[in-house]
Amino acid sequence: MRLNINSINVDYEDRSKGIPLLLIHGFPLHRGMWAPQIEGLAGAARLLAPDLRGFGKSDTPAGPYGMEDFARDLDGLLGSLKIDRAVLCGFSMGGYIAFAFHKLFAEKVAGMILLDTRAEADTEEGKKKRVEMANSVRQRGIEFAVEAMLPKLLGQVSQRYNPQLLHQVASMIRENKQAGLINAQHAMAARPDSLAYLPEIQCPVLIAVGDQDVLTPVPSSEAMASRIAKCELKIVRGAGHLASMEYPEQVNAAIRDYLKAI
Numbered sequence: 001m002r003l004n005i006n007s008i009n010v011d012y013e014d015r016s017k018g019i020p021l022l023l024i025h026g027f028p029l030h031r032g033m034w035a036p037q038i039e040g041l042a043g044a045a046r047l048l049a050p051d052l053r054g055f056g057k058s059d060t061p062a063g064p065y066g067m068e069d070f071a072r073d074l075d076g077l078l079g080s081l082k083i084d085r086a087v088l089c090g091f092s093m094g095g096y097i098a099f100a101f102h103k104l105f106a107e108k109v110a111g112m113i114l115l116d117t118r119a120e121a122d123t124e125e126g127k128k129k130r131v132e133m134a135n136s137v138r139q140r141g142i143e144f145a146v147e148a149m150l151p152k153l154l155g156q157v158s159q160r161y162n163p164q165l166l167h168q169v170a171s172m173i174r175e176n177k178q179a180g181l182i183n184a185q186h187a188m189a190a191r192p193d194s195l196a197y198l199p200e201i202q203c204p205v206l207i208a209v210g211d212q213d214v215l216t217p218v219p220s221s222e223a224m225a226s227r228i229a230k231c232e233l234k235i236v237r238g239a240g241h242l243a244s245m246e247y248p249e250q251v252n253a254a255i256r257d258y259l260k261a262i
C-alpha cells in the first residue's frame with residue numbers, strides 16, 4: 001500500500017487486526033526485515049510496516065534527514081490511518097527513530113519494543129566512520145554497504161549455517177537506493193543522545209538483544225533497561241544484531257507476551 005505523507009510516497013504493509021504495532025526497520029534494510037514478524041505475530045496485533053524515506057519502495061527526497069523527519073513521517077502515516085496510539089517496535093536505527101517519535105509525540109505511544117538498539121549518541125570516532133561509509137557508498141555504490149554491513153548484522157551461527165538468511169539480507173540491502181543510505185548515515189551521526197531522556201518513558205517497554213550483537217551490544221540494552229521505569233530485558237542467545245530475523249520464534253514469543261500484558 002502507498003500513501004502520500006509530508007509530500008513523499010510512503011510504501012507500507014498493513015496486516016492483521018488488534019493493537020497497532022508500528023514496525024520501524026533498521027539500516028541498511030527495509031520493511032522486508034519484518035517478514036518473520038508479519039507472519040509470526042498475525043492475530044496478536046495490527047502490523048504496520050512502512051519503508052522509511054530513502055528505503056525500499058518509499059520515495060527518497062533530498063537530504064539532509066534527521067531522526068525527527070522519519071518520526072514525523074511515521075506520525076503522518078498513523079494520522080492518515082486514523083490511529084491515535086500505537087506500540088512502536090524499532091530495530092536499531094528504528095529504535096533511534098522511536099526515541100525521536102516519543103520525544104515529539106509521547107501521548108501517541110502505547111508501548112515500546114526496542115530491538116538491538118541503543119540510546120547513546122555516536123562517539124566522535126563513530127561519527128567519523130559514518131561519514132566514511134557514506135562517502136564509500138557514494139563512490140562505490142550499494143555493494144560497499146553489503147560488504148561492510150553483512151558481517152556485522154548477523155551472528156556467527158547465522159554466518160556459518162544460514163546461507164539463505166545471508167542471501168536474503170544482502171538482497172534487501174541491494175534493494176535500497178544509494179542516496180537513501182547516505183542520507184540515513186548522516187542522520188544517524190547527527191542524532192542526539194537519548195540516555196538522559198529514558199526516565200521520561202512511562203509506557204511499558206520490552207527490550208530484546210542478541211547476545212552476540214556487535215553493533216549495539218548487550219551493555220547498551222542494560223543501560224537502557226536500568227533507566228526505564230517499566231521495562232523487561234530479553235537476551236536472545238546465539239543471535240547477532242538481527243535477532244528478529246535470526247531467531248524469530250524467540251523474539252516473536254517475547255513480543256506476544258509483552259502485547260498480552262499491556
Ligand code: MLT
Pocket residue numbers: 025026027028091092093094188215
Ligand atoms: C542499524 O542496524 O539500524 C544500524 O546498523 C544502526 C547503526 O548503524 O547505528
